Amino acid sequence: MEPPQEFPFPFPAYQIQKQFMKELYNCLESGKLGLFESPTGTGKSLSLICGALKWLIDHEKWKKQELTSIIAEIDNKIRNCKKPSDDWFTMQTEQLELNSQRELLQAKLNALLEYEGEREKFKKIVESKKATQTKMIGKIKRQSTTKFTESNKTKEIDLDISDVEKDLILEDALSNSESSEEEDTEEPLFKNTKIFFCSRTHSQLTQFVHELKRSPYSQNISVVPLSSRQNYCINKSVKRLKHISLINEICLQLQRKKTTVKKEKDLKKLKTTSGCPFVPGDQKLMMAEILTSIQDVEEIAQKGQENNTCPYYGSRKSLQNGQLILVPYNSILHKSTRDNLGIDLKGNVLIIDEAHNLLDAIEGMHSSLITGRNLLHCYSQLSQYQKRFESLFSAKSVLYLSQLNFCLKKILTLFGATTRSHPNDKIDKTVTTKLYKIEEFEMLTEIDTVNIFKLLEFVKISKLAHKLQGFVEQYGNSIKINEQKIKKSGITEFLNSIKNKDTLSQGTASIADIAENNEEQTTNPLMAILNFLECLKSRYIDGRICVLPGATIGQGIIKFLLLNPATNFHDIVKDARSVILAGGTMEPMSEFIDQLFLMAGAMPDRIMTFSCDHVIPKENILSNIVIRGPTGVEFEFSFYNRQDIKLLDELGRALLNICNIVPAGIVVFFPSYSYEDIVFKHLDKSGIASKISVKKHIYREPKLASQVNVTLDQYAHSIKNPQSPCNGSLLFSVVGGKLSEGLNFSDDLGRCIIVIGLPYPNIKSPELQEKMKYLNEHVKPNAGNSFYENSCMKAVNQCIGRSVRHINDYSTVILLDKRYRHKVKVLPQWIQRSLTINDSFGPVIGRDNRFLRAVEWSKENVPEKKFNSRLINQ
CATH class of the missing domain: 3.40.50.300 (P-loop containing nucleotide triphosphate hydrolases)
Incomplete structure (x- = not known):
């Protein structure tokens, strides 16, 4: 397709904006990898929206016309086959083949038409809801809403399970599906082309939603903002868990109970059930709300509360019908997160905005940091958890828990510490900052004797993180870490632990601050440990382990550094139809070409660049x-x-x-x-x-x-x-x-x-x-x-x-x-x-x-x- 001469725009576009949209259109049509630089203040967001959505609409029309045209050609050939001929056998065979081709193409066209009709169905669902609400206004005025409101406020799950001991035992099996319901894995005949728009933060995506609302496409594009359970969950008892992994696990566990509430009359039974009251709920209505009007994450979460249904699963189920999908960096750039959310980039377009720090972002999210405090707390919690329930564990569970404790014990030796050390014990002065290759680190700590892949698989299957968290919450007062040799009063020790971080060297302090600012490091130390062990699965050549001793064992830091971000960008480059990196300042573009695209396996002729001047006059x-x-x-x-x-x-x-x-x-x-x-x-x-x-x-x-x-x-x-x-x-x-x-x-x-x-x-x-x-x-x-x-x-x-x-x-x-x-x-x-x-x-x-x-x-x-x-x- 040739780019249009004019692009719909909310106001007369500058010449550089027209050029930007034209080049973007060409890049998407050619399936290239594009680097687009447009200085802040030049309307970059609107140019991205109008250029990309114009291409998407044209592309969908072209696909429909192509199918219709090919079917018409086959119909002509079939008619010719029906004409009298001496070689009737060949003609009959050809007709059968043509009929088979036509049947498949017609099925795809029907699926496309059905997809187009879905939006109208969703609009009718929303209109029906509004009509019902209008009729109910009179009744609501005559009734007291206080009781219902209070019921709504307590629509959370009582997570205190009477049989605590049973709930804390490790599981031996796990359903492979993360969905709340059985999902259809059959490949659909028609999959609409999607544009995945990615930015660093939810606030930037919210700003993008505001730009979308003022664009010419605000009424005829289905926009789906994807986000984590942490942002979408409306169940207060689940959301109060601070760590995203714990929220994910408790959500899935509740769904495996298969206890759901759909009607208002069931609300009073919630305190005696273990399932989530918002799943499934009226997910069809939630999907209709998402797909028929442009909304940000907060607005969709509010709709979920109003409709008593889960906005997280509503947004995921809307993914199939969405045209423009909004996602934060982590959801796209992290493969496991991408797979869990059901994001399929094959044949689709990925636009990454604010991409000037993309290389750092990929390295950051695939790097990991643990402290000596993490290691000591985690070992203490695991040891006491295992001691309490070991007689109820399977032999396999005992084996893997022992392996995990072995890893913690051996990693602590890097600080000259043992499992009997206290976080505030001084680090041996002979311990210095060192960098190791992954294989060197594993051999030095002897954890190369443990199969990390199987260990992490066990942790996932057994739901160890969630079980250990429940154990800590239930028996927190009785879980103690080793006492310090010279123990001071509680408040003095606490104040000194805060002051100690100021004694770190300049190189260590910046990283230590990261750990100190992460409130989950101590309350959920296992999460940090698991993230670190996950990083050890990387290719040996692509990562390094940095050991940074602090003033005390607790302040010592071990960090995994990813050196090659392209290794985690390879699948994206391979699968996506086109990838666009856009930013206000993308220079030097050679850095993205050499360190990202080429190292991720892209051919040089697939890469294009575009840079425009600022709209402000030179004067x-x-x-x-x-x-x-x-x-x-x-x-x-x-x-x-x-x-x-x-x-x-x-x-x-x-x-x-x-x-x-x-x-x-x-x-x-x-x-x-x-x-x-x-x-x-x-x-x-x-x-x-x-x-x-x-x-x-x-x-x-x-x-x-x-x-x-x-x-x-x-x-x-x-x-x-x-x-x-x-x-x-x-x-x-x-x-x-x-x-x-x-x-x-x-x-x-x-x-x-x-x-x-x-x-x-x-x-x-x-x-x-x-x-x-x-x-x-x-x-x-x-x-x-x-x-x-x-x-x-x-x-x-x-x-x-x-x-x-x-x-x-x-x-x-x-x-x-x-x-x-x-x-x-x-x-x-x-x-x-x-x-x-x-x-x-x-x-x-x-x-x-x-x-x-x-x-x-x-x-x-x-x-x-x-x-x-x-x-x-x-």
């Missing part, structure tokens, strides 16, 4: 690389130079000058939280901060995610409501932090973006060194150095992209470091077109001052005024 953006400060001190914020007093003083003078000429909001990005803290304390001590405060309220990015919105609200409020002599705010942020991605500093919130230094990752990190070594050996020479450079510049480009967000926006970008003059080619094209390299600071202030005033005058159409741009050198 609305001004970019500067600044080599020296106001007094001539060179800006080079290298790791060894960052704390130089002269450099910090010069930075303070530069910020003060910029604050004097830039109106409204300024966002300053630092390489790390620690350096932001060093600079702020120096500015405060030197008095520069108080001088800046005359013009700008200073705000700092908080380390806690819960405080981000409060800081942003305060920052925005002081910009919108300036009190003389203040004319706005200054926000100190961190590259790669909470404010560098996903947030918009549009209009007055970001009239100037300043990036201080180059945020290179720690080159001494053993993880980074191993990654670079792997790339050099398996991709191409010098690929490791390119990866190191790209890691820095991708982060910088993300920060720069926070500034201009629409065609009428304007901003200035200032890069403070002389090393940026060698990085021009890896900056975004829309930055390069107005970029100036400045050897001295004075011209920067003058040029920025003229730029900002000129844009303001053009926007406001006011007479030109003279502004004071005198350079401050003190």
Whole structure:
């Protein structure tokens, strides 16, 4: 199919949007792997929606026309076969073959027509529900709804089973089906082509749903947002379990009880049943609600509560009839999750939005981290669980539990610990940071004597994770870990355990924070252990084990690192008709081509790239690389130079000058939280901060995610409501932090973006060194150095992209470091077109001052005024 000349769009499209949609259409039609770059603010989401859905509708029409055309051709041939002929036997044989072909094609066409008719049936179901609700309004007004409401609120399962001992015994068999009902595994005659749209978070998918609603396709496309039970479950007793694996297991266990409630009159019996009251419920109605109107996950969950039926299974059953399927990263990029959800990419399209960090995301979700505390807690729980119920276990269960305990015991030896150690015991000083290949790790710990594949299969079949969780909840007070040799009072020990993490080395602390922030690490240690053991099933060449000792055994960390994300992308590339990676900043695209597509088995001629300029006019953006400060001190914020007093003083003078000429909001990005803290304390001590405060309220990015919105609200409020002599705010942020991605500093919130230094990752990190070594050996020479450079510049480009967000926006970008003059080619094209390299600071202030005033005058159409741009050198 040729791309159309015009694409339906909610408003007149920019030329770059038209070009984007046309190239996307061609990519999908040709079945290629596409890399699409469209700067934030250029309407990327709408371009993806309108280009992809236009192709999908055209493709479905073409399939129908093709079937109809082929059937018509066969009909003509059959008619010709019925004509008199001397070779009647050959003609009869040919007619039989044609009739057989026609029968199959007609069956496919009928299935297609039936599929098209399903949407109308679903609409009628929803209309019927609305009509019924209208008729019931009068009755509801005459009746008290209090009792029913209270009944609804308690429609949860009492998970306290009287026969606790029996419920905690390991199972020996498990149904292979994860569905609540028997599923038809027969291959359908017709499978509609689907577009799977994938983004990082549910909030981004919710934003995408809002864009869908304002698109021209909002009324004639079936959209199915897929999500986990954790987001869709409306059974409070199940949802209260914090870990997704436990939620999955208890949900499946409840369904195996085969006790369900469909009618309101059965609600009063819930406390005596063990099944889930929401499964199956009226799943047909749930499917109709999902497929006939565009909704996000929260809206569908609300519909499930209103209809007393499970939205999780409703969304899964809607998958077959859906055209556009919305999924978060994990659901697509993790094969087992993809299979469990019933996602089949064969012949379908996958679009991954916000794909600039895709390689990191794949590595992250297929890596795993455990701590010494995990190992000790898990061993303690398993040992006491086995001791209590061993007489009731089968010999097979005892064998595998012993193998699991053996693995825990041997892994602990890496910290110089035993199963009798306490988490707060000091780690032997001879234990150092080390990296192992998978086979080296298994041989060193002797767990190569255990069949990990069979062990993990046993854990799954026996439902060990759920059984152990139930045991811990039931007997938690009596489950104790080994006492420390010198035990302090409870509160003192607790406070010290918190303080201890501050004594970790810089390389270890960042990973330790991850473990500390995961509240499930201690309450469900087995989950972390199982995830780690699962990673050991990877190919030996693709992973490494990093051992990072902490101050105590409990703080010691063992991490599996996936070095080759392509190994988990191979099936996607092979099965999908087309894969689209889209983002605001996708450069360097060679990284995705070399490390993902080619290593996943794609042929070079199947890969295409597209990059468009920004929609904002050239005169609305001004970019500067600044080599020296106001007094001539060179800006080079290298790791060894960052704390130089002269450099910090010069930075303070530069910020003060910029604050004097830039109106409204300024966002300053630092390489790390620690350096932001060093600079702020120096500015405060030197008095520069108080001088800046005359013009700008200073705000700092908080380390806690819960405080981000409060800081942003305060920052925005002081910009919108300036009190003389203040004319706005200054926000100190961190590259790669909470404010560098996903947030918009549009209009007055970001009239100037300043990036201080180059945020290179720690080159001494053993993880980074191993990654670079792997790339050099398996991709191409010098690929490791390119990866190191790209890691820095991708982060910088993300920060720069926070500034201009629409065609009428304007901003200035200032890069403070002389090393940026060698990085021009890896900056975004829309930055390069107005970029100036400045050897001295004075011209920067003058040029920025003229730029900002000129844009303001053009926007406001006011007479030109003279502004004071005198350079401050003190």
